[in-house]
Amino acid sequence: MNLLERLQSLTERFAQSALETAGPQAERIAALWWLFFWVCTIIFVLVVAALVFALYRGRARSVEESSGPAVTLDSGREAGIHRKIFGLIVLTAIILFAFLLATEMTGRSLASLTSSGGVTIELTGYRWWWRARYLDPAPERIVVTANEIHIPVGKPVLINLYSRDVIHSLWVPELHGKRDLIPGHPNALWIQADRPGRYDGQCAEFCGQQHAHMRLIVIADPPDRFDAWLDAQRVTAQAPGDDTAKRGMEVFLTGSCALCHAIQGTDANGQVAPDLTHIASRATLAAGTLPNTPGHLAGWIVDPQHVKPGAAMPPNSLSAEDLQALLAYLKGLR
Amino acid sequence: MKVLTCLMLVLALAGCTRERRKPTDVAPSSARPEGSPESALQPGPTGTPPSAEPSAVALPAEGMPHAPYEQSAWAVSEGKRLYQWYNCVGCHANGGGGMGPPLMDDKWIYGSDPIKVHQSIVDGRPNGMPAFGGKIPDSQIWQLVAYVRSMSGLLPKDVRQTRSDHMSVRPSEQAMRPAKPKNEAGTPPSAERPG
Numbered sequence: 467m468n469l470l471e472r473l474q475s476l477t478e479r480f481a482q483s484a485l486e487t488a489g490p491q492a493e494r495i496a497a498l499w500w501l502f503f504w505v506c507t508i509i510f511v512l513v514v515a516a517l518v519f520a521l522y523r524g525r526a527r528s529v530e531e532s533s534g535p536a537v538t539l540d541s542g543r544e545a546g547i548h549r550k551i552f553g554l555i556v557l558t559a560i561i562l563f564a565f566l567l568a569t570e571m572t573g574r575s576l577a578s579l580t581s582s583g584g585v586t587i588e589l590t591g592y593r594w595w596w597r598a599r600y601l602d603p604a605p606e607r608i609v610v611t612a613n614e615i616h617i618p619v620g621k622p623v624l625i626n627l628y629s630r631d632v633i634h635s636l637w638v639p640e641l642h643g644k645r646d647l648i649p650g651h652p653n654a655l656w657i658q659a660d661r662p663g664r665y666d667g668q669c670a671e672f673c674g675q676q677h678a679h680m681r682l683i684v685i686a687d688p689p690d691r692f693d694a695w696l697d698a699q700r701v702t703a704q705a706p707g708d709d710t711a712k713r714g715m716e717v718f719l720t721g722s723c724a725l726c727h728a729i730q731g732t733d734a735n736g737q738v739a740p741d742l743t744h745i746a747s748r749a750t751l752a753a754g755t756l757p758n759t760p761g762h763l764a765g766w767i768v769d770p771q772h773v774k775p776g777a778a779m780p781p782n783s784l785s786a787e788d789l790q791a792l793l794a795y796l797k798g799l800r
Numbered sequence: 801m802k803v804l805t806c807l808m809l810v811l812a813l814a815g816c817t818r819e820r821r822k823p824t825d826v827a828p829s830s831a832r833p834e835g836s837p838e839s840a841l842q843p844g845p846t847g848t849p850p851s852a853e854p855s856a857v858a859l860p861a862e863g864m865p866h867a868p869y870e871q872s873a874w875a876v877s878e879g880k881r882l883y884q885w886y887n888c889v890g891c892h893a894n895g896g897g898g899m900g901p902p903l904m905d906d907k908w909i910y911g912s913d914p915i916k917v918h919q920s921i922v923d924g925r926p927n928g929m930p931a932f933g934g935k936i937p938d939s940q941i942w943q944l945v946a947y948v949r950s951m952s953g954l955l956p957k958d959v960r961q962t963r964s965d966h967m968s969v970r971p972s973e974q975a976m977r978p979a980k981p982k983n984e985a986g987t988p989p990s991a992e993r994p995g
């Protein structure tokens with residue numbers, strides 16, 4: 467792979483563009499963006515053209531009139547200039563008002579894109595990761611996960627936004643605009659994806675040292691695959707298969723991990739860190755910071771501060787066997 | 801003038817030896833000191849009066865000097881982060897106390913000696929202090945010990961922290977005036993604790 471191809475694949479993989487829309491909300495926002503873009507472009511071109519014209523004409527006239535007085539002002543011409551300026555000011559005001567109107571209409575049509583009885587996700591921002599809960603009237607059917615959410619294609623999904631520490635902001639450019647997560651002030655956002663795919667969201671409000679490593683992976687699945695995923699998430703953690711994995715579970719439960727992390731179906735019930743019940747089914751580690759591979763997982767567990775300095779997970783000193791056992795156990799948590 | 805500048809540069813060199821950090825500090829063995837009982841995260845054994853002598857329970861691990869981090873500002877700052885991460889704040893607040901006793905004052909129920917503080921954290925204490933021994937690496941416990949002691953000004957001033965990552969809710973550790981610790985070790989924890 468040459469450098470250019472490599473760059474291309476990188477930008478494709480991590481592209482976050484508000485103009486490559488994947489849902490009705492983003493489409494409306496993009497339409498508004500294009501309206502602004504074209505109107506402003508036309509005005510810019512006209513202004514530059516007028517400037518160039520004035521420069522040329524002014525120069526031609528000054529050559530012509532170089533013998534006479536430098537500036538002549540007759541009241542008739544001045545009144546004409548005043549009228550023109552007044553006309554342009556009115557035109558500017560009308561255009562700005564039209565923009566305001568278009569924004570307001572976009573806002574209204576965004577607000578109308580809701581439904582009832584669809585999926586509701588409670589999303590809570592922490593420094594620097596996301597907790598997601600899929601709400602359900604039956605408590606045992608509630609799904610808790612972190613840093614990666616799945617949504618059904620073609621259906622509006624309600625996301626309730628909360629924060630546990632400072633102000634964060636959710637921005638999934640392909641799906642919607644930004645919405646803040648404010649401590650003590652619940653917020654909400656409706657999103658909808660019309661094509662299956664992975665759309666990366668990002669914290670868009672500076673929230674500290676690792677703000678840049680606070681991604682939210684949004685995966686839009688066809689409805690049947692989404693249902694299958696949700697059902698799989700409802701199942702409590704897979705029991706360890708072999709002796710190594712059993713040892714790994716013991717390390718997890720008796721070591722530090724269970725102080726902070728929860729694995730449903732075990733005694734681990736820490737609530738200050740990502741739920742690891744189905745960690746092996748996620749694409750990334752630590753809010754999109756690392757791909758979820760055994761090597762990266764091992765590196766993360768031993769020294770998270772090297773990967774994400776300041777993240778609220780302390781380094782762990784584990785013997786090689788304990789670490790391997792832990793990895794074997796976590797690998798089984800699909 | 802030149803002489804003065806040179807003199808000041810030379811003087812500045814004195815700052816270089818302030819402290820040395822061993823790169824292995826973070827991860828010595830995860831082994832706990834010999835002899836301490838493996839216990840689940842729960843209050844320590846009820847009814848055992850805290851023993852007056854440094855018990856056999858919490859001797860520093862092999863090769864680990866007594867209170868290894870008391871001279872290291874870096875380790876104290878690590879201790880401060882661990883104090884947040886392991887949720888000591890949940891019970892002791894930022895030193896002012898809550899469900900657990902204050903740690904920034906001069907009163908010590910179980911003793912202010914590094915070994916006693918280590919013991920409090922490793923084995924827990926009967927009236928609601930959970931045991932962290934075996935759960936978290938011993939080096940981190942010693943960092944916590946150093947930080948806990950710095951809260952009431954027991955560590956040298958240049959080692960204590962001057963600022964917090966979070967909103968400041970108390971004067972900085974460095975600003976604490978060291979008070980002579982009133983050790984109450986030996987008095988069995990009475991029913992009026994936690995008060």
Ligand SMILES: [Cu+2]
Nearest residue numbers: 669671673677
């Ligand atoms: Cu942020």
